[in-house]
Amino acid sequence: xxxxxxxxxxxxxxxxxxxxxxxxxxxxxxxxxxxxxxxxxxxxxxxxxxxxxxxxxxxxxxxxxxxxxxxxxxxxxxxxxxxxxxxxxxxxxxxxxxxxxxxxxxxxxxxxxxxxxxxxxxxxxxxxxxxxxxxxxxxxxx
Amino acid sequence: xxxxxxxxxxxxxxxxxxxxxxxxxxxxxxxxxxxxxxxxxxxxxxxxxxxxxxxxxxxxxxxxxxxxxxxxxxxxxxxxx
Numbered sequence: 001x002x003x004x005x006x007x008x009x010x011x012x013x014x015x016x017x018x019x020x021x022x023x024x025x026x027x028x029x030x031x032x033x034x035x036x037x038x039x040x041x042x043x044x045x046x047x048x049x050x051x052x053x054x055x056x057x058x059x060x061x062x063x064x065x066x067x068x069x070x071x072x073x074x075x076x077x078x079x080x081x082x083x084x085x086x087x088x089x090x091x092x093x094x095x096x097x098x099x100x101x102x103x104x105x106x107x108x109x110x111x112x113x114x115x116x117x118x119x120x121x122x123x124x125x126x127x128x129x130x131x132x133x134x135x136x137x138x139x140x141x142x
Numbered sequence: 143x144x145x146x147x148x149x150x151x152x153x154x155x156x157x158x159x160x161x162x163x164x165x166x167x168x169x170x171x172x173x174x175x176x177x178x179x180x181x182x183x184x185x186x187x188x189x190x191x192x193x194x195x196x197x198x199x200x201x202x203x204x205x206x207x208x209x210x211x212x213x214x215x216x217x218x219x220x221x222x223x
Contacts, residue, residue, distance in 0.1 A: 031223055047148055047215060050199035075222065087223060107223055115196070115215075116222035117149035128150050131219035 001055040001073040003046065008074055010088060018070035018092035025096035027103040029089050035082035040121045044077040044086070047115035051075075058109045062091070065105070065142075066098040073106060075116065108138045143208075145176070147186075148217035151193065154186040169195050169204050172214065192218055 010030055018026060033042045055073050062071060070092040080086060089106045093099040110116075118129040146159040166172035177187040187193065195202050196215040208214070 045149055047146070047196070047199070047217065049213070050196055050215065053199050111223035112220050113201070114222040115148070115217065115220055117218065118221045119149070128218065129221045131221050135221075136219075 001052075001059055001075075003048075003051050003055070003075050003077065005076060005078040008076070008085060008088065010085070013072065013074065013088065014090060017072055017090050020069045020092070022094055023069035023092035024094055025099040026090065026092045027096070027099040029103050029107060031086040031088070033080050033082050033084050033086060037120075038122050039082055040123060041082075042080045042086070043119040043121060043126075044080065045117045045119070046075075046077045050115045054114045055110075058106060058113060061109070062102045062105050066091075066093060066102040067095075068093050068098060068102055071102065071106075073110070075110065075114070077116065105142055108135075108142065111135045112139060143211065144213045145172075146213060146215045148215065150218055151186050151216050155182050164208075166208060168208060169197070169202065169206050169214070172208060173204070173216075186216075194219055 014028060059071055059073055062068065068091055072090040075087040089103055091099045091102040112131060112135045120127055120129060143162050143164060144159060145162055147155050147157065152158050164172055164175060166175050173187050176183045190204065194217055195204065197206060197211045198213050
């Protein structure tokens with residue numbers, strides 16, 4: 001797992017990901033800054049001392065629950081423009097079911113258990129993105 | 143004890159962190175003590191349903207004990223991903 005301010009190159013990340021020949025199923029998810037509602041910029045704050053620990057714990061849980069050959073979490077912070085990549089997860093498993101489920105699990109947990117906060121900047125002001133109750137609900141299925 | 147704040151809690155309080163010597167035994171007691179400091183703290187802690195806490199970088203409940211804890215973080219519900 002990695003947390004960084006700099007942009008990442010998805011293709012480069014994946015070329016080094018899971019060279020293990022047993023990993024016949026690989027799932028990748030990438031989150032991008034959405035430009036609806038006149039958004040100018042997305043600012044992402046995090047809690048550096050906790051982020052590493054939280055992401056490691058989330059990854060460890062996924063590895064315990066599914067038979068994964070590999071797993072990668074990458075999350076950015078700082079000021080991001082519309083269209084920029086925010087984060088990615090990649091999972092590799094023998095079979096696709098484990099890879100898909102683990103990727104969804106990682107996404108659900110990153111959303112509400114990793115210490116990141118998003119602030120949206122508009123032409124006429126700014127506002128903190130509020131967590132949705134559906135995000136919390138999503139954790140219950142795991 | 144070090145107290146750290148993030149997102150709108152940091153903005154409302156006007157500080158990213160502060161040092162505190164406290165006799166509070168639990169997070170709830172610490173919140174009551176902080177909220178009594180001034181208007182900024184009182185406003186930040188006025189809706190505890192919107193506040194989450196981490197003790198030494200691990201999520202905890204509001205009634206969690208503070209024994210041996212060196213860093214307490216207060217922040218709104220997380221919005222990663």
